[in-house]
Amino acid sequence: MSNGIENESEVAAGHAHGDHPAFLAHHFHDAPQQKSAVKFGMWLFLVQEILFFAGLFMAYFAFRALYPETWLAAHELLDKRMGAFNTVVLLTSSLTMALAVRACQLDDIKGCVRYLWITIGCAFGFMIVKYFEYSHKFHVGTLPGKFYTYEGIEGGAPELFFSVYFMMTGVHGLHVVIGIGIMLWMIMGPLRRGKVSSQYYALVENVGLYWHLVDLIWIFLFPLLYLVR
Amino acid sequence: MSSTTGDLAAGHHGHDHGSYLTAKRGLMSWLFTLDHKRIGMMYLGSILTFFLVGGLLALAFRVELATAEPDLFTGSTYNRLFTLHGAIMVFLVLVPSIPASLGNFLLPLMLGAKDVAFPRLNLLSFHIYMLGAAFLVFTLLAGGVETGWTFYTPYSSTTDSAVVSALMGAFILGFSSILTGINFIVTIHKMRAPGLTWLRLPLFVWASYATSLIQVLATPVIAITLFLLVFERTMGIGIFDPALGGDPVLFQHFFWFYSHPVVYVMILPAFGVISETVSIHSRKHIFGYTAIAASSVAIAAIGFLVWGHHMFVSGQSELAGTIFSLITFGVAVPTAIKVFSWVATMYKGSIELNTVMLYTLSFLFIFAIGGLTGLFLATLAVDVHMHDTYFVVAHFHYVMMGGTLMGFIAGIHHWWPKMTGRMFPELPAKIGALLVFVGFNLTFFTQFVAGSRGMPRRYHEYAPEFETWQFLSTVGSFVLAAGLFLTLFYLLWSMKGGAKAPKNPWEAKTLEWETESPPIEHNFAGQVICRTGPYDFDEIDTSRA
């Protein structure tokens, strides 16, 4: 017996999935296949996000190894309390994001939107704190590379710490801003148009995964930049 | 036999009957198509166009290198030529070559699926590719870039050519590569037809799978590297700039963490193609299926652990160099397994010496040399002498150009009937294959000798003692170009003038041959059921042909 192409409806009947819901794309066989494919795709996307940030963490560890004294002196200039506050803000936003997904699972789309707004609020809070931190650094001159003008650090290449600091928090902040954009789009678009239900909420779930990853990266950034001596 | 069930089923799907090429018309129906076959064909067209551009650049500096003295170009122009040649060939041709064109076209067909898992994402990958390409073309028009495709700092952070647009181009192209990789992995995991178990996957699919893993895992690192380098140039952040305390050797780690695995992105799909063609055109079951499949994944995995062999003389520590050298030899084992298995597949086969097989044999010949010369470069002491000489240039052209390109051309010919619905003319194709083979070896084998005698790479003028080798190389490059142009012409001609292709001209057993040539818009007229392995030729019913 060889490979073959069979009448689709027969196969479908054998598969006990006669219905074809609106959210199911034509090239998928059934809803579980589509759901698991979309979720799997998102996890792979998160993998590439982690490796993208890996480069920044690599730079951090490399120069920490090359200039340990500078690293110690430079991190003292960061305000631990601001970092800790932002950690709590991001953790809260992660909670509300998880609850937004839960609301979808319970078919509570209004609740989902409400939680998303809180998440967006936290994200803005995070960015505002970052704004104050950045403007302080502009003020005293602890800036990356050739813009560095501060004079209070002994040891080699203190500007590199701030290059790494600005690149890490900058790229992370960019992810926060992109997250805000996606959440706003989700609220205005698919959620308002009723495209999301407890039957199919992969979109909210994937944005949730993205947001948790942004939180996850901050969980490592915070101690490495602000706390470690 | 079974194919008749397809014909019966087709009755229920009248709208599916048209070929994918003619199902919809107009430029927009191509540029915004979600059909993986059309996207694959657009990639094929773009990649071959950039291959032409990159090749012409190479011919230009080959003419310059025919003599020891600088006679055509200034050093600055010459440097721009080889940099653009490298950047275009790597980022626009070799990395996407087989996966984006043949892979896109074939993967869903081989899996018995209607499309890749995320067709919109697939289209987005293509548009991102075109955007990245636009940046590189802009770079070319804005006076070019002369950093070498490797963008080593601090040269790239201090020179005043159009480096930023080149970096942006490569950065953007990276995302195209990542998204294609994600799409393929999910497709292979989730879109297989009923009965198509992992061990019934064609080896091309296994190779594409390994390739995609590298694309997803390695490309983000080059993305952040180029991103940092853009900031290095525009803002002077100094991470890779020794003038600000940064470390240029760190840049090389960043760069090769991606760029070594990416050579497997280039060569693994060619391995996949050869696994198909050597078996099908010998009409014999592939020898050691499991070993070949597993070695693809092993090469991808070990390939991540060897990047430092590009840095033996860079000032990397001796300890790191030693570890990298040892692991590098580890990649040679799975590669050797593949080569031996391909040759063993031909044993007691029924070998048809057609154009596809000629390219397959060329691949084995060229890749054997490319692989074996790699051993010199993996060996610490010998690499110290060979590093950054023409020996390295010859080696990676044998592997990446000879290997990948022979695989690519073999694949284009093998699937040409499926992609276009036309056969290519056999006689000019054989002449082309011969010219390519002779031209390639003349161009690059001579460079091994020049290199091992000590001629450094990226030299615009050189000592007269190397002139014979370099002159022969230039002659070879024109023979190679003649062969490639001939190939281009008859392939283009055959799209209109070639004989109509049957459904399965090679009597292959993989699923893409179960549908029409060219395939219908949604690939198959019904649900594909897989009941046999991809290389079960002993069951061929030859009366069908």
Add this chain to the structure above:
Amino acid sequence: MTFAAFLPLLAGAKARAGDAIPLTPKWWLPESASTFSHKVDTTFALIYWLDVFFFVLIIGAMAWFTIAYRRRSKDQKTSPVKGNHALEFAWSFIPGLFLLSFFGMGFVTYMDMQVPPADAMDVRVTGQKWNWSFEYPEQGLQLASADGLVVPSNTPVRLTITSVDVLHSFYIPAFRTKKDAVPNRYTSLWFEAKAPGEYQIYCTEYCGDDHSRMTSKVIAMEPAAFREWVAGQKSASASMSPVERGQKLFTAQGCAGCHSIDGSTLIGPSLKGKYGANEQLADGSSVAIDDNYIRESILTPNAKIVAGFAGQMPPYQGRLQDDEISALIDYIKTLK
């Protein structure tokens, strides 16, 4: 011609009577002139012959199968061989052993090449676009001959290498050794020339427009001749007039690579007839060319950039003594 390269017969044909029997065909490698270069060549030869063996095996089998099993009829059936575990194990394991031995040989020789003997003579090498300069701290020679790297033969010499601008790489094919010059770092290599002679030096890390002209020579002399050369260099620099000394520095420090003395424009402005004239700067202002301006332009070249040029010159701060700068200025004054 390609295939011929792998024919072992050629090796014998090329070996002339009286020569040491070459391990590989002679045209593969340049002359072998350092104390460890023959070890590299031996490793090369071992890999080479094993490569030839496997290449003949693979391509021979391929060619044989292609002929012996060509398709004879359209419906020819084939043997259902799908694999052979013993064979597959053998062709993974046996090459694996060879590979390990290559690694071992390469590693041992590499360590020889990396670790200089304790009594090695020190030479400082500085790469810059696009020349190499050499200093001899043990001999007290700051400003060595611009002809090349003069060393005693049969004496281990250790080079401490750095760069002032971009990456370069210091390569002596005849000695089979090479090392990158990295700005802000020191790298090192050593060699011992077996016999007096001249050996080519190349830059092998791409470094810009004149990368292919960044060459020099190792000039190996008998130790006695080397001592004489050192003495000669010292007395010459002692008896030199400032202008002569400046002229020598002008080539040895690489100034001549970018600044012509005949009025033609290279990477930087020509210095012909510049002293006492006015210079138009990139920011629109102009400046009188006097001692102070030249001094500043040598030490911090990017402070004032001449109109029409990119600021590409590396700063010489910390690389020249005051008297050397004065000598250079005296020399520039003479360029009418």
Add this chain to the structure above:
Amino acid sequence: MSSSHAAAPSHGHGHDHPAGEHISSMGTYLTIFGLLLILTVLTFAVSYAELPGNWSIIAAIGVATVKAVLVAGWFMHLKYDTRFNVLVFLSAFWFMLVFFGFTLTDLTSRGALFQKLDNHTLHAEKGAKYGAPAVLKEGGHGSEGGHGGGH
């Protein structure tokens, strides 16, 4: 013919238990959130302690890892996801460690051979203010024996 090749009844694509169907209770989320806050306070407090050697960074990364596990496991539902997705996610960290491991091996062992065998070697890398030529001058010309007669 070869009935042993007959298609298995299940599909090739293994949509065993569609991921993400698990609905955690509000209490679970709040508990995890509470733990995360406690750990944040803990890591903040530890940063004031004068831990010897590398313990400061080990403690910080250790706590961060526990927090990451909580977020990934419960907020991201990895605990209820397929094993394969867990593997995929963890593979990212594996390759990250490969990247860090080899690169740091190089950075921390540079010059090791050099120093042991040859202690009059200059090694300007660590901690030195950048600007190699200056270092060469200070550390080099001054301290070398048999030098200085030239001028």
